[in-house]
Amino acid sequence: xxxxxxxxxVRAAHPLIHxxxxxxxxxxxxNILLACGGSPIMADCPxxxxxxxxxxxxLCVNIGTLNTATIPSMLLAGKKAxxxxxxxxxxxxxxxxxxxxxxxxxxxxxQVRFTVVRGNMSEIKALERAGAARGVDADVADRVxxxxxxxxxxxxRSFAKKHGCVAAVTGAIDLVTDGGKLYAIRSGRPEMSNIxxxxxxxxxxxxxxxxANPRNALEAAAAAVCxxxxxxxxxxxxxxxxxxxxxYRNHIIDAVCNIDGRTLKSEANCEII
Amino acid sequence: xxxxxxxxxVRAAHPLIHxxxxxxxxxxxxNILLACGGSPIMADCPxxxxxxxxxxxxLCVNIGTLNTATIPSMLLAGKKAxxxxxxxxxxxxxxxxxxxxxxxxxxxxxQVRFTVVRGNMSEIKALERAGAARGVDADVADRVxxxxxxxxxxxxRSFAKKHGCVAAVTGAIDLVTDGGKLYAIRSGRPEMSNIxxxxxxxxxxxxxxxxANPRNALEAAAAAVCxxxxxxxxxxxxxxxxxxxxxYRNHIIDAVCNIDGRTLKSEANCEII
Amino acid sequence: xxxxxxxxxVRAAHPLIHxxxxxxxxxxxxNILLACGGSPIMADCPxxxxxxxxxxxxLCVNIGTLNTATIPSMLLAGKKAxxxxxxxxxxxxxxxxxxxxxxxxxxxxxQVRFTVVRGNMSEIKALERAGAARGVDADVADRVxxxxxxxxxxxxRSFAKKHGCVAAVTGAIDLVTDGGKLYAIRSGRPEMSNIxxxxxxxxxxxxxxxxANPRNALEAAAAAVCxxxxxxxxxxxxxxxxxxxxxYRNHIIDAVCNIDGRTLKSEANCEII
Numbered sequence: 135x136x137x138x139x140x141x142x143x144v145r146a147a148h149p150l151i152h153x154x155x156x157x158x159x160x161x162x163x164x165n166i167l168l169a170c171g172g173s174p175i176m177a178d179c180p181x182x183x184x185x186x187x188x189x190x191x192x193l194c195v196n197i198g199t200l201n202t203a204t205i206p207s208m209l210l211a212g213k214k215a216x217x218x219x220x221x222x223x224x225x226x227x228x229x230x231x232x233x234x235x236x237x238x239x240x241x242x243x244x245q246v247r248f249t250v251v252r253g254n255m256s257e258i259k260a261l262e263r264a265g266a267a268r269g270v271d272a273d274v275a276d277r278v279x280x281x282x283x284x285x286x287x288x289x290x291r292s293f294a295k296k297h298g299c300v301a302a303v304t305g306a307i308d309l310v311t312d313g314g315k316l317y318a319i320r321s322g323r324p325e326m327s328n329i330x331x332x333x334x335x336x337x338x339x340x341x342x343x344x345x346a347n348p349r350n351a352l353e354a355a356a357a358a359v360c361x362x363x364x365x366x367x368x369x370x371x372x373x374x375x376x377x378x379x380x381x382y383r384n385h386i387i388d389a390v391c392n393i394d395g396r397t398l399k400s401e402a403n404c405e406i407i
Numbered sequence: 408x409x410x411x412x413x414x415x416x417v418r419a420a421h422p423l424i425h426x427x428x429x430x431x432x433x434x435x436x437x438n439i440l441l442a443c444g445g446s447p448i449m450a451d452c453p454x455x456x457x458x459x460x461x462x463x464x465x466l467c468v469n470i471g472t473l474n475t476a477t478i479p480s481m482l483l484a485g486k487k488a489x490x491x492x493x494x495x496x497x498x499x500x501x502x503x504x505x506x507x508x509x510x511x512x513x514x515x516x517x518q519v520r521f522t523v524v525r526g527n528m529s530e531i532k533a534l535e536r537a538g539a540a541r542g543v544d545a546d547v548a549d550r551v552x553x554x555x556x557x558x559x560x561x562x563x564r565s566f567a568k569k570h571g572c573v574a575a576v577t578g579a580i581d582l583v584t585d586g587g588k589l590y591a592i593r594s595g596r597p598e599m600s601n602i603x604x605x606x607x608x609x610x611x612x613x614x615x616x617x618x619a620n621p622r623n624a625l626e627a628a629a630a631a632v633c634x635x636x637x638x639x640x641x642x643x644x645x646x647x648x649x650x651x652x653x654x655y656r657n658h659i660i661d662a663v664c665n666i667d668g669r670t671l672k673s674e675a676n677c678e679i680i
Numbered sequence: 681x682x683x684x685x686x687x688x689x690v691r692a693a694h695p696l697i698h699x700x701x702x703x704x705x706x707x708x709x710x711n712i713l714l715a716c717g718g719s720p721i722m723a724d725c726p727x728x729x730x731x732x733x734x735x736x737x738x739l740c741v742n743i744g745t746l747n748t749a750t751i752p753s754m755l756l757a758g759k760k761a762x763x764x765x766x767x768x769x770x771x772x773x774x775x776x777x778x779x780x781x782x783x784x785x786x787x788x789x790x791q792v793r794f795t796v797v798r799g800n801m802s803e804i805k806a807l808e809r810a811g812a813a814r815g816v817d818a819d820v821a822d823r824v825x826x827x828x829x830x831x832x833x834x835x836x837r838s839f840a841k842k843h844g845c846v847a848a849v850t851g852a853i854d855l856v857t858d859g860g861k862l863y864a865i866r867s868g869r870p871e872m873s874n875i876x877x878x879x880x881x882x883x884x885x886x887x888x889x890x891x892a893n894p895r896n897a898l899e900a901a902a903a904a905v906c907x908x909x910x911x912x913x914x915x916x917x918x919x920x921x922x923x924x925x926x927x928y929r930n931h932i933i934d935a936v937c938n939i940d941g942r943t944l945k946s947e948a949n950c951e952i953i
Binding site: 156158159162201203231232234330331376377378 | 706714715723
């Protein structure tokens with residue numbers, strides 16, 4: 135399925151996404167879901183997690199600002215999504231920064247079959263190191279460059295195979311793969327890392343994309359990554375003199391509102407390797 | 408009391424509003440309270456809920472992202488506001504989407520006499536269906552149109568009468584009533600629903616308006632609804648090429664800063680039926 | 681150390697700041713940390729608080745929207761920062777508004793030696809009144825003016841001495857002192873108080889500044905206060921017709937992105953008394 139069609143399916147299906155997500159970037163996550171054509175419901179109390187998952191089409195679990203009340207909700211929601219066949223995305227924010235985050239992400243990966251895991255290379259490596267007794271040794275670099283691209287691609291492919299998911303590992307070059315076919319995406323701007331939450335926003339976009347394109351999770355995840363990168367470029371070009379990261383944030387979400395399928399297709403820098 | 412006078416009273420009184428509100432839209436809620444001339448205090452821990460209510464002039468309870476710690480705070484704060492004669496607003500966000508939300512909203516309605524209940528038609532209907540043994544059957548449409556306006560108005564009137572509150576049910580046509588007189592407000596833009604939290608923001612505005620106009624809760628709630636709708640129109644007209652929902656959010660809050668009583672009076676599309 | 685050098689050290693060191701902060705303003709806090717050259721990690725679960733503190737360079741504790749789970753995290757993180765010699769900032773948001781806030785702030789001050797305490801005069805006075813058996817009587821005015829500046833300066837000096845910290849008390853005139861040398865800063869705009877979270881943002885900036893300038897905490901705190909004030913002025917001048925507090929918020933964070941050391945040095949209105 136083409137990137138263009140993936141985008142158009144989101145706009146047509148208006149997928150409703152249950153987000154258990156950190157409170158730092160939650161407002162931007164909600165607005166970018168609306169911008170892309172989806173709808174958000176945020177709910178993190180264990181007493182309603184499963185019910186909310188059930189009324190939604192897809193799930194996005196983001197472990198930033200996790201706590202002892204929300205971790206059970208993540209597991210309950212993840213299992214419910216699995217039982218109902220709903221697409222789900224895991225964003226292991228800060229895996230490696232604390233045992234609680236690493237353990238929670240590993241526990242979620244063990245108990246839930248996520249459609250997509252979306253993180254940066256450091257987070258994915260931290261998960262592989264922590265779970266090393268069980269798997270791949272994470273000796274790739276944290277920063278993907280043209281030089282180390284083959285090794286990084288192999289690492290991400292093995293992660294995807296092991297967890298039976300699409301892995302979307304984003305950075306200077308974004309890698310999206312189901313273990314076989316791999317998209318290397320060179321859209322986006324380095325200045326996006328000066329805004330809090332562009333990763334969280336991408337994870338939510340990815341949830342909307344795989345929910346509206348359930349039989350084409352790999353292409354849908356790649357389309358979401360292309361969309362975010364392209365929005366980063368368009369948003370950057372929209373910046374006026376004197377503007378900085380706060381306005382850039384607005385321009386990116388605005389761009390997601392306005393990008394159509396044709397633009398996504400023609401402008402995204404997306405190579406299959 | 409005129410819409411104009413309601414607005415001017417808010418700017419003169421600077422009402423301090425205790426918000427127990429969801430973490431998705433809380434920043435915009437705080438900024439729109441400041442924009443209208445009020446001040447926010449957010450506090451949701453049961454150990455301080457009553458004390459914070461007591462130092463404020465009014466209360467806004469919003470059940471989005473409710474949890475087992477904040478639900479008791481909502482009840483404590485609501486009862487304290489009642490005991491002190493402080494105006495209060497309930498926003499039953501997502502009532503109907505989970506039993507926890509529906510039950511919490513019903514429990515709040517049973518134990519607290521809110522000055523205003525502000526929600527969309529689906530939420531209000533969900534409350535009436537869930538509480539159906541005790542009341543009105545909710546068979547009106549979720550979307551108020553010119554055609555079904557009389558039935559919708561009757562339904563909202565009966566909700567207001569039953570709960571002894573002003574009901575402000577917002578959508579394509581907003582209905583605000585105390586069970587008798589009813590304001591049908593046709594301000595606003597459909598694009599406002601592409602921004603997260605315009606409903607939450609309106610609920611907080613309404614709390615500020617009824618707090619600064621305690622003897623005219625119906626008119627004050629109608630004025631808040633008109634203000635939000637007019638801000639949605641002015642904000643929409645302020646949009647530049649390439650902008651989307653993130654900038655629109657800023658324009659709306661900015662407009663609330665700048666709308667004066669005369670503009671509210673002359674521009675709001677507000678009919679009494 | 682000069683204001684200019686303090687700023688440049690932040691841009692060079694990219695200090696990573698652990699924030700336990702309220703959910704109202706947390707997104708702006710994260711973005712302003714990125715804007716100034718730092719990086720944020722938000723983490724408030726007791727199960728990871730100490731570990732996150734340990735991987736960061738500095739700590740910012742803000743008691744807005746505190747609750748029974750986050751209060752222990754504040755204490756754990758504060759003690760850990762102390763044990764590791766990491767700079768730390770306390771923002772006693774709303775001290776005086778509830779016993780929970782006052783007691784939590786006092787308990788933190790008792791158990792943790794903060795590098796800087798940053799608040800408004802009402803909050804600092806509330807702490808001194810509540811702890812009066814142990815200290816200074818807080819009979820200064822809540823609003824610092826040219827007339828009462830000497831008394832206010834004496835009060836802030838005594839607070840700093842008593843707690844062994846730098847005190848940064850902000851308002852119409854900002855006072856920053858370690859108990860001896862005192863900076864009186866007259867930058868900023870009164871309209872900044874119409875935006876939620878400018879105080880929270882300043883506290884986080886201060887944490888970044890003292891972390892990147894650990895041997896010059898007083899100068900670093902003064903530089904952060906000057907930066908925020910100057911950003912308030914530049915942001916105000918950037919406002920276009922029809923804009924209000926929501927856009928002003930963006931302009932201020934944008935300005936923090938763009939202010940360089942030379943501009944800070946030449947434009948800040950900072951007197952040593």
